[in-house]
Amino acid sequence: MSDPRIIVALDFPIAKQALELTAKLDPRWCRVKVGKELFTAAGPQLVEKLMGKGFDVFLDLKFHDIPNTVANACKAAAGLGVWMMNIHALGGRRMLSAAREAVPIGLSKLIAVTLLTSMERSDLNEIGLNGDPQDVVQRLALLARDCGMDGVVCSALEAPSLRKMMGRDFCLVTPGIRPVDASLNEQKRVSTPRQAIENGADYLVIGRPVTQARDPVSMLWRLNEEIEGTRRNEE
Structure with missing residues (x-):
């Protein structure tokens, strides 16, 4: 598989657990995500x-700070050689543009976070986003595209309208992916892998369904088979 669609979220507190899981996985079948908890615990050495x-x-x-700080952080991440990084679209135009200037197109994918998949309308009202x-x-995705981002993180429920609005070349990364029989945990705007691909998602971030599976390799195989079946139907 030359372009794996699944990004396994390595949401672990220590490097040992992440390395034990990835020792079982094949990089031809998935990419991996390192988030705040694991990066804070294990740092750039684990990424390497x-x-x-x-x-x-x-x-x-999810870099979100004044433009110069975010630009320097993105430059450091690109220097590590990461495939993709993200920044928060709520940081505004100057911050997004500074990040894009710091990471030339083609070096690392630069993706904007729109809204966290844990947020509902009531949450938005509380912080003044009506x-x-x-x-x-x-609105945030349009701003991100205008500032030269490669794509956005969005829920699979928002992917159809964004795909139509943004075109084929704009990258859509969807968290909140659960197999049909999985629990939702704290996320509200969730989807199955098949739904997400059909809705126009490019990459699916999948954490606990893989990392907490009794057999992570079999689960990853099953999820990839579901995605491949959807893609064949589209063709």
Whole structure:
């Protein structure tokens, strides 16, 4: 598989657990995501180890600060050699543009976070973002594209409208992916792998269904088979 669609979220508190899991996985079948908890615990050294095993790494730190600080952080991430990184679209135009300037197109994918998949309309109202989550996501995605981002993180429920609005070349990364029989945990806007691909998602971030499976390799195989079946139907 030359372009794996699944990004396994290595949401572990220590490097040992992440390395034990990835020792079982094949980088031809998935990419991996390193988020705030694991990066804070294990740092850039773990990212380098994962890349040394052949994995493309999505560095999920959601940079959100003044433009110069975010630009320097993105430059450091690109220097590590990560495949993808993200920044928060709520940081605004100057911050997004500074990040894009710091990471030339083609070096590392630069993705904007729109809204966290844990947020509902009531959450938006509390922080003064009026409107449905989908409306806010669309507004932020348009801003991200205007600032030269390669794509956005969005829920699979928002993917159809964004795909139609943004075109085929704009990358859509969807967290909140669960197999049909899985629990939702704290996420609200979730989808199955098949639904997400049919809705226009490019990459699916999948954590606990793989990392907490009795047999992570079999689960990853099953999820990839579901995705491949959807893609064949589209063709």
